[in-house]
Amino acid sequence: MSSPETLSVDVLIVGAGPTGLFGAYYAGFRGLSTAIVDSLPESGGQVTAMYPEKMIYDVGGFPAVRGRDLVKGLVEQAGQWNPTYLLGRKAQELRTVDDGLEVTLDGDQVVRAGAVLITAGIGEFTPRPLPAGDGWLGRGLVHFVPSLAAHTGKHVVVVGGGDSAFDWVLALRPVAASVALVHRRSKFRAAESIVREAREAGVRIITDAEVTSLRGDDDGELAEVELETRAGEHIVLPAQTVVAALGFTADLGPIESWGLTIEQRSIQVDTTMATARERVYAAGDVAAYPGKVKLIATGFGEAATAINNIAVLLDPAARLFPGHSSDKM
Ligand SMILES: Cc1cc2nc3c(=O)[nH]c(=O)nc-3n(C[C@H](O)[C@H](O)[C@H](O)COP(=O)(O)OP(=O)(O)OC[C@H]3O[C@@H](n4cnc5c(N)ncnc54)[C@H](O)[C@@H]3O)c2cc1C
Numbered sequence: 001m002s003s004p005e006t007l008s009v010d011v012l013i014v015g016a017g018p019t020g021l022f023g024a025y026y027a028g029f030r031g032l033s034t035a036i037v038d039s040l041p042e043s044g045g046q047v048t049a050m051y052p053e054k055m056i057y058d059v060g061g062f063p064a065v066r067g068r069d070l071v072k073g074l075v076e077q078a079g080q081w082n083p084t085y086l087l088g089r090k091a092q093e094l095r096t097v098d099d100g101l102e103v104t105l106d107g108d109q110v111v112r113a114g115a116v117l118i119t120a121g122i123g124e125f126t127p128r129p130l131p132a133g134d135g136w137l138g139r140g141l142v143h144f145v146p147s148l149a150a151h152t153g154k155h156v157v158v159v160g161g162g163d164s165a166f167d168w169v170l171a172l173r174p175v176a177a178s179v180a181l182v183h184r185r186s187k188f189r190a191a192e193s194i195v196r197e198a199r200e201a202g203v204r205i206i207t208d209a210e211v212t213s214l215r216g217d218d219d220g221e222l223a224e225v226e227l228e229t230r231a232g233e234h235i236v237l238p239a240q241t242v243v244a245a246l247g248f249t250a251d252l253g254p255i256e257s258w259g260l261t262i263e264q265r266s267i268q269v270d271t272t273m274a275t276a277r278e279r280v281y282a283a284g285d286v287a288a289y290p291g292k293v294k295l296i297a298t299g300f301g302e303a304a305t306a307i308n309n310i311a312v313l314l315d316p317a318a319r320l321f322p323g324h325s326s327d328k329m
Helices: 018-029 045-050 067-079 163-172 192-200 253-257 296-314
Strands: 006-014 034-038 084-087 091-097 100-105 110-118 124-127 155-159 178-182 204-206 209-216 222-229 234-238 241-244 248-251 266-268 280-282
Touching (some): 006 018, 006 100, 018 045, 018 067, 018 296, 034 110, 178 209, 280 296
Parallel strands (some): 006 110, 110 280, 155 178, 155 241
């Protein structure tokens, strides 16, 4: 049996959402080597998974920024220090070793780190499956739309009735050959304004209907979907892409057994962002203390606090205050 591959870094960041990405920048700024692991195949956390096309208005310095542009900027900012990305990998086990910590990822890789910063947000997202889509995931059936360009000229069917479903519909409409939205109820969870926008844009919206099958062409490529309405009518729509926007379940999973103090799915931290376990820090949505406000802006500040304290933990001769970045570049 081969021994697991081991990577050694100063800081392992668990979660590549906005907080983890900013933490990776900050760790590099403090001269620390970093690896950043995320169970999703793309970085950006909730922003990438749930609202990449939405405008965000409350991030300092940006009067308005599209979700995907904020993530792109964070990746570019962190990229100047070359963090190691371990995407599509889940942090499973944490153990204390002589000079630090070891985290085992699924796939048997081990990351050895002086400290771990948990920026796991609301936890690992598991998209709710489309029952009729069994066997089609990755073959035309998707849960995320990281790149609009990949759907250029295709017939797209979006399934769901929440904000994300309507976001995808409106974002894909200008590039796709056609876009239809299918929802099993007559009422939507999405904001009224976005439903109105889609209607006004002439999007075909089919309610009270369930997807009953996805069908391929002679080459096995996804070609169409069949729906059945509550009235028993069968509708066939052309579809090279089906976006199942049925929401997510999220849970902290293995992190719950890491010996931390966890209340209501949040990790309790002190003012340095340290958790109950030595060398383990938390920041962003997953971190809790009295008066906590879960916002991107809050996560950025907490990541800076955590990393500066980690810098001192790893080198007691280092200063807590990093100096001004404007003096260094
Ligand atoms: C629709 C919507 C709109 C929003 N609008 C705004 C807004 O306008 N302004 C604002 O400030 N905030 C907004 N938010 C909230 C904002 O997105 C969050 O506060 C922010 O994403 C938190 O960032 P984070 O990095 O702490 O966590 P997340 O973005 O949740 O990222 C955590 C990452 O950790 C990963 N992860 C978890 N567990 C593991 C594990 N064991 N192994 C590997 N990876 C793991 C997850 O896959 C995820 O990618 C909005 C949220 C939603 C859903």
